Structures are given as C-alpha cells and as structure tokens.
Amino acid sequence: MQARPIRILIVDDDADLLFLLKHQLSMPGYAVELCPDGIGCIDRLVEHQPQVVFLDISMNGIHGDDLCRQIKKDERFKDVKVLLMSGNLDIQHIADACRADDFIAKPVTPRMIRDKITHLIP
Amino acid sequence: MEIPIMSLDITNEMDIMLAHRRGMQFARYVGIGLSEQTRFATAVSEICRNGLEYAVEAAIYFSVTKTLERCFLKAIIKDKGRGIADLPHILQRRPDEHRGRGVGLVFARKLVDVFQVTSSPRGTSVLLQMDVPIKNAVINRLVVQGWVKHLQSEPAINAYEELKIRNTQLVELSDQLKINSGVVEEQLKEIQLLNVKLSKSNDRMKEFTYAISHDLKTPLSNLKIASEYLQSNPQGEDLSSYKAILSRSVTRLDKTIHSLIEILDIQNPDKHIVRELDFAVVFEEIREEFELQIVESRAVIVADFSLAPKVHYIEGYLQSILRNLLSNSLKYKDAGRPLKIHVSTEKAAGGVCLSFTDTGSGMDLERIKERLFVPFTRFSGNSDGKGIGLYLIKGMVESNGGMVIVESNTGVGTTFKFTLVPYT
Numbered sequence: 254m255q256a257r258p259i260r261i262l263i264v265d266d267d268a269d270l271l272f273l274l275k276h277q278l279s280m281p282g283y284a285v286e287l288c289p290d291g292i293g294c295i296d297r298l299v300e301h302q303p304q305v306v307f308l309d310i311s312m313n314g315i316h317g318d319d320l321c322r323q324i325k326k327d328e329r330f331k332d333v334k335v336l337l338m339s340g341n342l343d344i345q346h347i348a349d350a351c352r353a354d355d356f357i358a359k360p361v362t363p364r365m366i367r368d369k370i371t372h373l374i375p
Numbered sequence: 376m377e378i379p380i381m382s383l384d385i386t387n388e389m390d391i392m393l394a395h396r397r398g399m400q401f402a403r404y405v406g407i408g409l410s411e412q413t414r415f416a417t418a419v420s421e422i423c424r425n426g427l428e429y430a431v432e433a434a435i436y437f438s439v440t441k442t443l444e445r446c447f448l449k450a451i452i453k454d455k456g457r458g459i460a461d462l463p464h465i466l467q468r469r470p471d472e473h474r475g476r477g478v479g480l481v482f483a484r485k486l487v488d489v490f491q492v493t494s495s496p497r498g499t500s501v502l503l504q505m506d507v508p509i510k511n512a513v514i515n516r517l518v519v520q521g522w523v524k525h526l527q528s529e530p531a532i533n534a535y536e537e538l539k540i541r542n543t544q545l546v547e548l549s550d551q552l553k554i555n556s557g558v559v560e561e562q563l564k565e566i567q568l569l570n571v572k573l574s575k576s577n578d579r580m581k582e583f584t585y586a587i588s589h590d591l592k593t594p595l596s597n598l599k600i601a602s603e604y605l606q607s608n609p610q611g612e613d614l615s616s617y618k619a620i621l622s623r624s625v626t627r628l629d630k631t632i633h634s635l636i637e638i639l640d641i642q643n644p645d646k647h648i649v650r651e652l653d654f655a656v657v658f659e660e661i662r663e664e665f666e667l668q669i670v671e672s673r674a675v676i677v678a679d680f681s682l683a684p685k686v687h688y689i690e691g692y693l694q695s696i697l698r699n700l701l702s703n704s705l706k707y708k709d710a711g712r713p714l715k716i717h718v719s720t721e722k723a724a725g726g727v728c729l730s731f732t733d734t735g736s737g738m739d740l741e742r743i744k745e746r747l748f749v750p751f752t753r754f755s756g757n758s759d760g761k762g763i764g765l766y767l768i769k770g771m772v773e774s775n776g777g778m779v780i781v782e783s784n785t786g787v788g789t790t791f792k793f794t795l796v797p798y799t
Binding site: 267269270272273274276277305311337340341342360361362363 | 585588589591594596597599600601603604615616623624789
C-alpha cells in the first residue's frame, strides 16, 4: 500500500522561491501547498491540514515568528511541525522564542527542506 | 635611601601651625600638587594636635625616601604617651562615631596615601606618607640641605598671618574643586549623550545589516536553486520559468548592491557641503525631476516656506529628503482620489520643521510602524522601490539631532514632519 504523501505548506512572500520549491519538491511522497503571505496562512492550514509548515520570518504584513506563536497556541494545529526560515543570524534565538520545532537558515535548497522533513516526520 | 629633612618638637599650638606649614612646604618642594599638599599638611596638623592634647613629648620627623622607581614624602609623629586603647576598633569606626583622638586618626588616614599607626603603653607612632611623582624627584641630600637652609632664613611664624594663609589656601582649593566638579559633570553629561548616540547607531547598524543580508540572500538562494537545477540538464521540460527567475534574481541583486552604494555614498563626508539653503529653490529643482509623473497623476502641489524660508544644512541631504517624500507621494497615490501635496516649513525649537502632507493611499501605521524606517522593507506590491528611502532620510535628519514624526491613515493620506537642526 502506498504511504500517504507528507503534506507540506510553505509560507513565503518570495514568489520565485515558492515556485522553485514547489517544482522541485513535488514528487511522490510530498504534497506541497504554497502561501504567498502570512495573512492567508491560517486558512490554508485549516483547508490543507499540513503536517509540516515552513514559515519565512520577514514577510510584509504578519511576520513568520508571530504566525508561529498563533499556530502553536491553536489546539487545532497541535500536531503540526513548524519551521522558521530566515537569513537572520539570530534565527535560532527567534525560533526558540516562538517555540518553533526547528529552523532553516537561508539560502534554502530543496534538499535542505527534504532533510528537515525526514528529521521531523520519521 | 632615606633622607631626613627636619624634625620639630610639638609643645604648643604654634608648633602645630609650624608643622602644618612645613608639611605644605616640603610637599611643594618635592613636586606634589596643591590639593595633595593641603591633604598632607592637614593630616600632619591633625596627628600633631593629637600628640599635643593626649600625649607627652610629641615630635614630628619629616623625611624623603627614594628608591630607583619610587619616591615618598614622609612625616612620622611620635609621642611618649600612654598609647591608644582599643586602636583596631577605633580605626574601624565611622568618622561620625569618633570622639577625641579617634577623630584625628580616622580623618588623617583618609588624607594620605599610606597611613600606619603603632601604639603601646610606651607611646604612639604615626606614619603619614605621600607618593612623589618620580619625574619630579630630583632629590638628594644636597637639595634637602638647601631646603632647610632656606627655611632657616624665613621670618618667625605669625599666628594671624599663618591662619590667613591657610584660609586663603583652603578657599583656593575649594574653588578649584568646584570648577573641577563642574567640568567633570559636564564631561559626564557629554559621555551619557555620546552613549545614547552610540547605542542608537549600533541599533541602526544591526537593523541595516540584517536587512541587507536578507535582500542579498533571498535572490542568491533563488539563483542557486535555479542554476543547480538547470545544470542537472533536465530533459523535455519548459525551462522558461527558470530562466525568468535567473534574470529576476540577478536584477534584484543588482538593485540591492546599488542601494548599498547609494547608502555608502550618502555617508561620505566629502559630500557633506553645508550652506544656507533656500527651501523654495531646492524644492523647485526636485519638483522638476518629477514633472512628468506630476502631470500624469494630476497632482496639485502647494509649497509654502514663508515662515522659515532658509536653513543651514547639507544640500545633498535636503535634496534627498524632498526627493524621497515627493517620489513616495506620487508612487502611493490613491487611484480613487485626487492627489494633493502640501509642503511647508516653520520655525521649531532647535531648528526648522519641514512638513510634507499628501492625500495618498495612507498606511496602517499600527501594523507597520516598527518597520517603516527599516531598510529594504516594502509595504506594497510595488516592487520599483528599493525600500531604503525612508531609512536614509531618517538617518540624515537624526545624525544632526533632528527628529521624524509620521501620521498616516489608510484612505486619507500621510504627513511627515522633520525637525531639521541646522549645521554650524
């Protein structure tokens, strides 16, 4: 029996990065959804019920770390793994402060995303 | 090497005065400063008074001790009294807790560099020692003999004159201390102001560093992913999106680097030409740069600089401020309303207040106020802007002690108020 694909949501206001990640992560085993800003993120979480969410910190509008706090407080998303993405050198500190499950330092690559998913969803 | 200078028996009040005077003189001869001379001489008179009032056969011995590296002026006051009972306890008490001999001891200890006291039922010996600046210490037995010979030719001490001299010295010292205290206070204030400035500067640098790193890493990340994929030579795919991403990433990097150059250029002190600027003239020059956009947007611009027509400022800065504000107003106009721009100046505390109001789309300041002046931040889908304009002009204004205030409402418009502090 084919295992269900791991559902991923990537939230970033960089349209090019979203395209590249979706294109290169869309393979058997992954179902990738995109969200171009933080405002629609919660609705996408409800609709697609991802297992892993990658959040860019510096987005216009709501920031990734604020979104992370919202997700972590919401009972509906208690099993969702949240990772922050950023080029900020303080990313570990920011991730700890908002109780993210992990973080990725930018520049990210599809391989880094796959490695993190494997680590978080064994 | 110990060089005795002179000794004095302390048998009456005049001897205390003389010991004080000699203390001042010897301290002056060895090159100690006025405040240290007074401290030493005061300590001498305190201990001599103790010897006179509470003991017998008190005497003071002045000497100079020299080593290769150090030099000291010493006064040893000895007596043959009954000693000081409970000496350790006396030395530990506060000055206000003392009576009698204890007061003089504790007070004198604070005045000198080295203070030692030994006491027994056979008498007490107190050492008072001051460091002598070694470069001043051209002191040998011959020199000391010269001091003593000089002092022997002095007229006899006159109590009234001696008190008057001491009083004058204390007043001079007190005045000097007041001046020094004022100077120190001024310097402390200056240090505090510099600290605040430095702290703000550090925060700006952190903010800037983060922003630039974000704006460089994002397109670089995309370039890396796209180019690696293309290098893997995928077959049978439409790669036009990848090529477009490569091109856009390079353009973004190019823009960011140009912005960096612009920022560095603005900070170049060689470009900081300060002169008296006429607001109307400078604004008209900037307005001409945007003539086409003004006509296309049908913007109505009213400029009134009558209340404060001029300012002594860096020309490049004022041009930048007006250019950025006008550019933003034209860029972020509300499509459903006519654009009106009002620019004016008025005198303000410390300088000139420049106000720039428009009836553009306005901003939700509650949501974005913390990032409004962060470099490389954009608040709309309009990607023409580099996101550094407000960051730059805030830095320009604040670098000379000025301030920026923003008021804005979505659907109403925006007002910027800059307090420009003139350059001297």
